[in-house]
Amino acid sequence: MNEVKSGTLFGVGLGPGDPELMTLKAARILSSTPVVAHFRKAGRSGHARTIANAHIRADIIEAAFEYPVTTEIDFREDGYVSAIRDFYAASANAIVAHLQDGRDVALLCEGDPFFYGSFLHMYDRIKATHPVMVIPGITGMSGCWTAAQAPITYGDDVMTVLPGTLEESVLAKHLTETDAAVIMKVGHNIEKIKDALRTAGRFDDAIYVERGTMAGERVARLSDLGDCAVPYFSIILLPGGRGRRIA
Amino acid sequence: MNEVKSGTLFGVGLGPGDPELMTLKAARILSSTPVVAHFRKAGRSGHARTIANAHIRADIIEAAFEYPVTTEIDFREDGYVSAIRDFYAASANAIVAHLQDGRDVALLCEGDPFFYGSFLHMYDRIKATHPVMVIPGITGMSGCWTAAQAPITYGDDVMTVLPGTLEESVLAKHLTETDAAVIMKVGHNIEKIKDALRTAGRFDDAIYVERGTMAGERVARLSDLGDCAVPYFSIILLPGGRGRRIA
Numbered sequence: 001m002n003e004v005k006s007g008t009l010f011g012v013g014l015g016p017g018d019p020e021l022m023t024l025k026a027a028r029i030l031s032s033t034p035v036v037a038h039f040r041k042a043g044r045s046g047h048a049r050t051i052a053n054a055h056i057r058a059d060i061i062e063a064a065f066e067y068p069v070t071t072e073i074d075f076r077e078d079g080y081v082s083a084i085r086d087f088y089a090a091s092a093n094a095i096v097a098h099l100q101d102g103r104d105v106a107l108l109c110e111g112d113p114f115f116y117g118s119f120l121h122m123y124d125r126i127k128a129t130h131p132v133m134v135i136p137g138i139t140g141m142s143g144c145w146t147a148a149q150a151p152i153t154y155g156d157d158v159m160t161v162l163p164g165t166l167e168e169s170v171l172a173k174h175l176t177e178t179d180a181a182v183i184m185k186v187g188h189n190i191e192k193i194k195d196a197l198r199t200a201g202r203f204d205d206a207i208y209v210e211r212g213t214m215a216g217e218r219v220a221r222l223s224d225l226g227d228c229a230v231p232y233f234s235i236i237l238l239p240g241g242r243g244r245r246i247a
Numbered sequence: 248m249n250e251v252k253s254g255t256l257f258g259v260g261l262g263p264g265d266p267e268l269m270t271l272k273a274a275r276i277l278s279s280t281p282v283v284a285h286f287r288k289a290g291r292s293g294h295a296r297t298i299a300n301a302h303i304r305a306d307i308i309e310a311a312f313e314y315p316v317t318t319e320i321d322f323r324e325d326g327y328v329s330a331i332r333d334f335y336a337a338s339a340n341a342i343v344a345h346l347q348d349g350r351d352v353a354l355l356c357e358g359d360p361f362f363y364g365s366f367l368h369m370y371d372r373i374k375a376t377h378p379v380m381v382i383p384g385i386t387g388m389s390g391c392w393t394a395a396q397a398p399i400t401y402g403d404d405v406m407t408v409l410p411g412t413l414e415e416s417v418l419a420k421h422l423t424e425t426d427a428a429v430i431m432k433v434g435h436n437i438e439k440i441k442d443a444l445r446t447a448g449r450f451d452d453a454i455y456v457e458r459g460t461m462a463g464e465r466v467a468r469l470s471d472l473g474d475c476a477v478p479y480f481s482i483i484l485l486p487g488g489r490g491r492r493i494a
Contacts (some may be wrong), residue, residue: 011383015270018272021271021272021383022270023267023268023371024267024270025265028267028273056264081492085493086491087418088493097332112389112393113393114389114392114393114397114400115389116400116401116402116404121493124398134393136263136268136384136389136392138359138383138385142365142386142455144483145362146382146383151367153361153363155363156410157363157410158407158408158409158413160405160406160407161408162399163402163490166403174424177420177421229248246331246335246368
């Protein structure tokens with residue numbers, strides 16, 4: 001009986017979108033890994049795949065996992081949880097099949113693999129049985145505050161990261177108690193987020209960022225945005241500065 | 248009269264410490280900029296300078312700004328504020344002199360330039376009069392949660408970043424209300440931070456990380472650390488997970 005040494009799963013952080021904001025380490029791993037896996041919306045080429053494109057050799061095995069449902073569906077809806085759980089289980093099995101055959105797998109991750117995102121579902125399923133290595137990446141929020149030319153934290157500032165999916169009263173409470181904030185997952189939550197910012201007296205300071213560091217980047221004061229539909233992955237920033245030690 | 252076109256100040260994020268966790272863009276800027284500036288403790292080679300070393304050409308002009316006081320001194324102490332303000336003003340003047348002569352300047356920044364740190368003091372002094380470009384970097388906290396193999400946020404988790412310099416009651420309140428937390432600037436604040444974690448019922452979940460992604464990296468459960476002196480730039484992590492949507 002042959003014992004094949006397990007391959008390693010690499011969670012490769014690709015950064016916020018600009019391919020040049022990938023790390024040297026991520027570029028090295030991508031160019032030397034025989035299997036590249038990524039998640040994407042059905043029918044799309046996949047955003048992570050686009051960022052990584054220049055570093056992926058033509059002769060690799062590619063595994064694209066297509067989400068069965070959109071992230072915009074409320075996760076409490078019937079069918080969502082079971083559909084997505086089955087999808088993650090099947091994706092993990094596909095990765096494990098490569099690892100068992102001794103092939104390393106690079107799983108492409110927008111942003112940082114350990115900061116939200118689908119990689120965690122693979123990590124939690126695979127780490128107990130196979131080697132996993134994570135390469136950190138610049139988060140989407142860092143890309144957005146850089147795009148907005150908005151330093152996010154000074155000195156003793158507290159910063160709070162808030163999913164826009166939270167209830168309005170919860171958002172407002174956190175926004176009242178923090179110096180700086182980043183609100184993720186905006187999409188159809190935007191009017192609720194605006195109301196929470198108004199309740200906290202912070203609406204006029206908020207900055208809206210869409211596609212930070214990428215083609216089509218858009219930065220605006222939230223108060224200038226007007227009523228319009230915005231993407232789920234846009235971000236709202238509340239820059240700090242109250243914690244400055246030295247003026 | 249000759250009009251010299253101003254140079255550009257680049258705030259170059261170097262990432263958390265491992266030189267391979269620098270971005271492709273940071274490496275490109277460093278290898279093509281005639282002046283490299285950095286902050287360092289008096290008498291040290293400088294941590295940022297060490298990370299960047301492989302990308303800095305021998306023929307550049309180098310400007311090392313040595314802090315007149317240590318970051319461990321309480322900023323409310325007599326003399327601290329005026330000494331450090333004078334130091335930042337003189338450092339900004341030295342950078343501006345190069346920019347006025349038409350030379351680009353790369354200012355080395357550990358982590359991400361817009362996320363805490365000394366770069367902001369240069370940015371606020373220079374941005375109105377000279378072009379400034381920021382290259383984001385992986386934050387120290389991302390490096391630490393990667394080193395600890397500790398996913399920091401899932402699904403709808405709230406994450407709060409807290410300077411360990413805050414009062415114990417303020418720390419405890421934030422720790423009670425958040426899912427995930429990162430406590431920076433630990434140093435001599437460690438016993439106060441432990442007490443705040445105990446008050447919030449989160450002490451047993453906390454992870455201590457020193458020199459994440461670097462030589463001498465140390466990861467431990469905070470409860471196993473015992474009573475000992477720790478560096479100012481160590482980090483305490485409280486991983487999230489309560490916001491998981493899919494088990």
